[in-house]
Amino acid sequence: MEFLRPVSLGEALEMKAARPEAVPIAGGTDVMVELNFDHRRPAALLDLTRVAELAEWSRDDSVVTFGAALPYTRLINELGTDLPGLAIASRTVGSPQIRNRGTVGGNLGAASPAGDTHPVLLASDAVVEVASARGTRSIPASEFYLGVKRNALEPDELITSIRLPKATGPQQFAKVGTRNAMVIAVCSFAISLHPNESRAGAAIGSAAPTPRRVRQAEDFLTEVLDWESPQALPDSAKRRFGELVASAAEPIDDVRGSAAYRKHALAVLARRALGWAWDAYREGERSCA
Amino acid sequence: MRVNITVNGEARQVDDVWPGESLLYVLRERLGLPGSKNACEQGECGSCTVYMDGTPVCACLVAAGQAEGREVRTVEGLASGDTLDRVQQAFVDAGAVQCGFCTPGLVVAAHDLLTRTPQPSDPEIREALAGNLCRCTGYEKILDAVRMAARS
Numbered sequence: 089m090e091f092l093r094p095v096s097l098g099e100a101l102e103m104k105a106a107r108p109e110a111v112p113i114a115g116g117t118d119v120m121v122e123l124n125f126d127h128r129r130p131a132a133l134l135d136l137t138r139v140a141e142l143a144e145w146s147r148d149d150s151v152v153t154f155g156a157a158l159p160y161t162r163l164i165n166e167l168g169t170d171l172p173g174l175a176i177a178s179r180t181v182g183s184p185q186i187r188n189r190g191t192v193g194g195n196l197g198a199a200s201p202a203g204d205t206h207p208v209l210l211a212s213d214a215v216v217e218v219a220s221a222r223g224t225r226s227i228p229a230s231e232f233y234l235g236v237k238r239n240a241l242e243p244d245e246l247i248t249s250i251r252l253p254k255a256t257g258p259q260q261f262a263k264v265g266t267r268n269a270m271v272i273a274v275c276s277f278a279i280s281l282h283p284n285e286s287r288a289g290a291a292i293g294s295a296a297p298t299p300r301r302v303r304q305a306e307d308f309l310t311e312v313l314d315w316e317s318p319q320a321l322p323d324s325a326k327r328r329f330g331e332l333v334a335s336a337a338e339p340i341d342d343v344r345g346s347a348a349y350r351k352h353a354l355a356v357l358a359r360r361a362l363g364w365a366w367d368a369y370r371e372g373e374r375s376c377a
Numbered sequence: 378m379r380v381n382i383t384v385n386g387e388a389r390q391v392d393d394v395w396p397g398e399s400l401l402y403v404l405r406e407r408l409g410l411p412g413s414k415n416a417c418e419q420g421e422c423g424s425c426t427v428y429m430d431g432t433p434v435c436a437c438l439v440a441a442g443q444a445e446g447r448e449v450r451t452v453e454g455l456a457s458g459d460t461l462d463r464v465q466q467a468f469v470d471a472g473a474v475q476c477g478f479c480t481p482g483l484v485v486a487a488h489d490l491l492t493r494t495p496q497p498s499d500p501e502i503r504e505a506l507a508g509n510l511c512r513c514t515g516y517e518k519i520l521d522a523v524r525m526a527a528r529s
């Protein structure tokens with residue numbers, strides 16, 4: 089096995105072009121488990137932790153762009169205010185030690201249906217920036233997940249950064265698991281309110297072959313939410329929203345939970361998360377008025 | 378391959394490292410520092426927790442080559458001479474050690490917490506130690522030890 093240590097993005101892309109079979113390693117929190125247990129014996133590892141560009145971030149008035157190899161702990165501390173939904177999801181990943189190393193780029197690279205950042209990226213209209221020696225591409229999160237642990241990357245491509253709008257309204261993420269730390273989601277749900285566009289984004293995780301947006305449920309919110317003079321939402325609307333979210337799921341029975349439980353739990357998570365987000369929006373509007 | 382790491386303040390050079398092996402393996406098997414424990418090799422138990430460039434990480438999930446040029450501090454590097462670090466002393470005094478397998482990782486995690494947050498609340502202690510499993514103590518004495526260390 090070879091260990092490739094690029095120190096710039098250009099060098100990393102050249103190495104990946106020459107050795108497309110090289111496995112990128114950022115935080116290593118997925119890759120090293122596979123190596124330690126002999127589940128994978130790649131011909132080469134491509135270490136991304138020395139590529140400074142991949143751990144930087146920038147922002148302007150409306151958009152935040154952060155490097156694929158920025159660890160969760162830094163994301164939470166440095167970008168949590170602009171990206172509250174992603175910060176909430178990041179705080180639920182593993183443990184402090186895992187968050188000190190793990191990255192959103194790694195979450196995307198692994199493309200597990202249970203990855204915690206995916207629902208937030210979908211609900212918040214994130215774009216995944218990828219690059220190869222051939223050039224760059226911008227892939228909307230909604231086109232990035234192709235199947236169980238399959239994503240839209242070509243063999244010579246690396247994820248360079250994730251770009252998403254600064255939150256313009258409340259965002260929530262919720263997941264079900266057996267404890268508060270170190271839990272792979274049984275199912276998860278994210279909602280981002282976009283008051284500037286009078287709509288909300290919502291997505292589910294660990295409840296279908298890929299993380300997915302729940303468009304029907306989003307459309308329902310467009311119908312029922314009054315952004316100008318926000319009223320308390322009737323329970324019936326929250327429940328209907330929960331049902332629509334659950335109906336978009338195609339979960340499986342596995343050791344973590346049954347399909348029926350996942351659907352039920354998703355409806356509950358969605359109803360609650362909508363309530364939290366909408367109440368926060370109403371609160372914000374009232375204090376602005 | 379060859380890897381250069383500063384471990385507990387000392388520059389160390391390690392040869393014949395297999396590129397897929399972990400920092401934990403290098404520390405325990407190649408550098409003779411068995412303090413950091415190997416209990417799960419999958420990031421779940423925290424018994425291999427060490428500082429790398431000042432940040433607590435699971436050594437089992439760091440590829441050896443990723444530690445090149447980095448500063449690693451293990452549980453062996455916390456005491457000064459024969460004087461235990463206050464976290465180590467508190468674990469002894471509180472009776473927070475039974476089989477001791479989880480102790481090195483918990484000591485490093487608690488040491489980091491108290492460096493960042495000198496007077497942590499109970500929820501902060503629980504959160505900081507959420508990545509460390511103990512199969513013996515039931516955690517109560519461990520929480521006592523961290524509270525005690527914070528006071529000392």
Ligand SMILES: Cc1cc2nc3c(=O)[nH]c(=O)nc-3n(C[C@H](O)[C@H](O)[C@H](O)COP(=O)(O)OP(=O)(O)OC[C@H]3O[C@@H](n4cnc5c(N)ncnc54)[C@H](O)[C@@H]3O)c2cc1C
Pocket residue numbers: 111112113114115116117118119120121136156157180181182183186189190191192193194195196197198202203204205241245246247248270271272273419420421
């Ligand atoms: C104990 C433990 C608990 C965990 N808990 C959670 C959890 O609660 N929620 C959750 O979502 N995940 C969890 N995980 C999984 C893992 O931590 C996350 O998926 C994390 O985001 C992976 O990031 P990383 O940088 O460590 O990835 P790595 O292991 O370095 O890489 C993961 C994959 O992505 C590829 N990759 C990495 N960076 C790039 C890039 N820039 N371009 C292209 N490909 C790339 C790698 O080749 C690999 O296939 C857990 C893992 C462990 C060990």
Ligand code: FES
Pocket residue numbers: 414415416417418419420421422423424425426435436437438
């Ligand atoms: S041995 Fe590293 S976390 Fe368990």
Ligand code: FES
Pocket residue numbers: 473474475476477478479480510511512513514
């Ligand atoms: S004392 Fe035995 S595992 Fe903690």
